Amino acid sequence: MSTEVGRDLRVVGVVQGVGFRPYVHRLATRLRLSGRVGNDITGVFIEIEGAPENVAEFLAALARDAPPRARIDRVEVSECTARGLTGFEIIASRTGGARATLVPADISTCADCLRELFDPADRRYRYPFVNCSHCGPRYTIVRGMPYDRARTTMNRFPMCATCRSEYADPADRRFHAEPTCCQDCGPRLYLGESTDPLAEAVARLADGQVVAIKGLGGFHLAALAAHPFAAAVLRTRKHRPDKPFAVMVADLPQAAVLCEVDDPSACSLNDTRRPIVLLPRRAGAPVADAVAPGRSELGLLLPYTPLHHLLLRDLGEPIVLTSGNVSDEPITYRHGRSLARVADAVLTHDRPIRSPADDSVVRAGRMLRRARGYAPEPITLPVRSPLPVLACGADLKNTFCLVRGEQAFLSPHLGDLIDHATFRSFTRSVEHFVRLFGIAPQVVAHDLHPDYRSTRYATELPRVDLIGVQHHHAHAASCLAENGETGPVIAVVFDGTGYGPDGTIWGGEFLVADLLGYRRIGHLKPVPLPGGATAIRQPWRMAAAYLPDVRLPVAHRNESRWGPVVAMARNGVNAPLTSSAGRLFDAAAALLDVRDVITYEGQAAIELEQRADPSTSDGYPVRTDGLVVCGEDLLRALVADLCAGVDPGVIAARFHNGVADAVVACCATAREETGLTSVALSGGVFQNALLLRRTVDGLRRIGFRVLTHRQVPPNDGGISLGQAAVAASLLSCAS
Template sequence: MSARVGRKLRVAGVVQGVGFRPFVHRLASRLRLSGQVGNDVEGVFIEIEGTQENVAEFLTALCRDAPPRARIDRVQVSERPARGTTGFRISTSRAGTRPAALVPADVGTCADCLRELFDPADRRYRYPFVNCAHCGPRYTIVRAVPYDRARTTMARFPMCAACRAEYTDATNRRFHAEPTCCSGCGPRLVLGDSPDPLGEAVARLAEGQVLAVKGLGGFHLAVLAAHPAAAAVLRARKRRPDKPFAVMVADLRQAAELCEVDDAEALSDPRGPIVLLPRRAGAPVSEAVAPGTNELGLLLPYTPLHHLLLRELDEPIVLTSGNVSDEPIAHRHARSLGEVADAVLTHDRPIRSPADDSVVRGGRVLRRARGFAPEPVSLPVRTPRPILACGAELKNTFCLVRDERAFLSPHLGDLSDHATFTRFATTVEHFGRLFGITPRVVAHDLHPDYRSTRYATDLAGVDLVGVQHHHAHAASCLAENGEKGPVIAVVFDGTGYGPDGTIWGGEFLVADLAGYRRIGHLKPVPMPGGATAIRQPWRMAAAYLPEVRLPVARRNESRWGPVVAMARNGVNAPLTSSAGRLFDAAAALLDVRDVITYEGQAAVELEQRADPSTSDGYRAGTEGLVVCGEDLLRALVADLCAGVDPGVVAARFHNGVADAIVACCTAAREETGLTSVALSGGVFQNALLLRRTVDGLRRSGFRVLTHRRVPPNDGGISLGQAAVAAALVSCAS
């Protein structure tokens, strides 16, 4: 018989709240090993002893067979003497002073729980909070680590005897599943004083009413997707004139009736993101749901309550964030939604950390929130000092860094809204406590009027690192791809504070994590009216082509002359190299949109107009690496006047921008010898532009880095700021 040996293990990564301790218990028991497993502030600790062969098999299987939602970053193994212990147990979690454990993201309902939900013989039949070790709420209910029920918002619900028996049964999938509950001991639905909250909710939706529904990360507002009056009422009450609503469908079959489901894997992702997909002609969805676009944002049910609602209704519903205008999502109560919703379907499980739904397009994350946050991104540099990166003003996220781990917050929104800024500040504090990070270095945007910048500069006892906006975009792309640079970085977005006093946004940089050099850009033009030109794209058409006599000039005839004069005289007309403003001008000239009601609307609708079968593009002149966007617009106008189909014109404009990018990168390669290009900035949310640019660069022999897990828009800025600060601190230490 082999001699017994002992080992101590420390496992770091996403190993709490994902069924990891029960997995270890089952594995050790199968291999007849004794010892214990438990959570602490650093992750999971394990002590085992048994035969040398079985211990070796345990060490191999620990990583190979880990639960699907687990992510093992590191396993440290040390020897310990065999003590002759018997049995294997899950021990009491150990508290500590410096949390380092990773908090898992929320996970959509698993197949086993769904079977129980719709099985009349199961004791959790139609219970809207069914969950297990493999699914359910995680980040949104965690108050502190180690991850145990007592440190979640489930602490107020003592388990009944039946749930406790499952929780302590090593063969049960609810073995040490902290949110375990049932109708006898867990959260309950409420809709006014209705004895049947779910039935009442379904009836109200069927009548065309607006329903507020409390979910995992906050309240949603719901109406029937095919009910035009209900969708119009929701738009009016929510004060959201045009921005598309998301649509929840019961399953992939229902999704295929509405859209061309070319990304079934993303739609079926247990993280439950909204996935943007091409809408089918004649899809039974009200035009008021997503006006001006041929796409729909679909998502599948990711909570038991969603599954029950969709099963009862048997038709898609609009499911949009429970807020008014640009306010943060409501999560404690629905009082702020009183003028929007006709009824409120709520429950008594508190939400500790609100989170919006994540958004994915073409396998690329455009909004990183529920299901993705707060799982960290690994930086390519390790910082000796903890860092806070405060992010941008719009689409704000922040980022906390310890060692090489960057913890991005969920999407927070526009910090110019006071309530959103308040949530930003409280979430920074919560993240700091949750991950045991007290920042000593704080990175921020160079724009002095951003509230995120003022937050940083008001902090005491920290070292500040100002990071130029477009360098942060480039660094975000590098960091996500695990690279330090240097690369040629193409950063196209709407606005960013330029060190030369102009508004940047169409930039060619040579960049690494520690620094950058601007080598090219779009030729600057005036923005007549400043920020007003962002909301009124026709002004950019006037700035680029003041003499044009297209319908856009006639529609705005009374204001066209004064705006042209404003641009020529430089009065309230700052210069900008913004690619976003170039796309705005093109959209106005093509009669897509003169005025927008949400950020990027003109460019979004311009992309929708483009004929993807068109392969040729307009040609932009360059002076060095300064691209003349006016050339693209003049060619566009010439085609319009010649009667060319607007879809072809829109496509030629996109192709011309992509060709200009490739030409400038090729010239930059001659100057620098660099053969890698990083693409970042909100303009690269445009799938047509991104595809044409990537294809052109690769044909020209470049290696191309793009975003997939972190948004290319300002939602990724905080990661870039953090990576820059980490590189600078690392170099200085």
């Protein structure tokens, strides 16, 4: 018989809350190895001993066959003398030492739990909190690490004898599944005094009422998607006049009734993280007009909790499912009383939510909002920071980021810090992340804008060193970081607003950038922003700034104000200069009679993209004086076509194509001057799929390598990652 050998292992990564310890137990038992496994604050520790060939097979299989939601960053193995252990066991967690473990994201209901949910013979039949080691709440219920029931909000629910037996059985799917529960010992639903809360909620929804529903990361507001008045009532109560609502569908066949669902879209919908997926809307889709007014796309998502599955099964039709808040406020998650003014009824439960998380949003496989299902799992930076870093992000679409070594922990989407309640949520979330990950920031990165609340928060923190990062450099660095690169590259950063060091408002920038710094080499030709922030809310003002002599309907619709606004722009009174690409798109939308006034960020540009005919291949010509792009050329060509009676869809497409062609031409010029052959595209304007596709195709056609966003949003939701990457690089070089 072979002499037994021993090994001590440490597994680092997302290995808690994903069924990793039970997996290790099964693997070791199958290979007749003795030892133990447990959680600690750095990950999972394993002690094994047995025949050398079996130990070797264990080491080979450990990462290869790991649970699907596990993410193994590294396995440290050291030899040791066999201790004469018998059997293999899962032991109590260790809590001492420096914290380094990763927190798992929430996981949608698995197929096994769904079978139990709808099996009349199963003891968890129609129990809305069924979960196992492969699915269920994770990040939203975690109070601290290591990940054990006592450190989650499930600690108030002692397991019954049957659940405890499952939890202790190595052959059971719920072996050491921390949120394990059933109707005898777990959370319960409530709806007022109703004895059957679920049936009551279904009846109210079927009657056209608005129902607030407590989910994984907070409350949603729900209504029948096809009901002619329910969505309109919800829109009025939520003070959300135009921004589209998401729609939850029961399954892919139901999704295909509403939208065009190709194979990649089906994969996105079916992803275990269950994001909202933006898809082309089918003509005549049975959805009320108020769900997504004026939009050719719908945001669909599949059920991701047992409660959602029950609701959709019992209703038999799709529902609107939008964040449970009044517009611009953070998602409600602690109790539903504040929703009484919006909802006709509140379906809640008694499992507390520790950390709120809104739904994530993707479009064509690219992240537009990173939250539930993705956060707080880390993104690996291409550099290692010698000091812990906090990056505070921007004020719109805020996220923040903590850095430990090469790991960047990006928070879920929080919202706009202009709202005081959202800012309070930001400060609480930072404090929770610091405790949860055991990272005490010594360096804080922030935007250069002195009036951002995120900047003021950073500058008021005691005993930290500050690193200011220019807004568009942070965008470029975000794109580099998520692609695992340090640069330099030609960076094209198009967005709405960013603080320019020259005292103007940037937003249409060509940079040479790496993670250490940047140089501005080109931009859109600056124009006045008449009325400052008012011009952002009223795109017609940008039409007046670009083309003050225009006499199209946009001028007549705003006739009483057109002259004063033109004068304001000409005189430079309350009209700072801006190179913003977002404002150029606003002007085009106003000239094309798409939108004079917006009710949410980017609305005019979004609706302009919706109007464009994708079959149009030609674009408007534009002068690029060196690397300064004259946006006025595009708008004058647009006006000429409009006066000639050209179809608006063709005009919108030619405008998009003209912008993309200008980007390609400028990058070609920049390559001649710099020798750089890689381009990074970032900024919220590149959420525009038509513009992005045309730009990427054009750049690749002339030999560029193109970096784009997929893991994090190109909009300001990715700013904190860029700030973190810049700070880490500067600190690494200085150490």
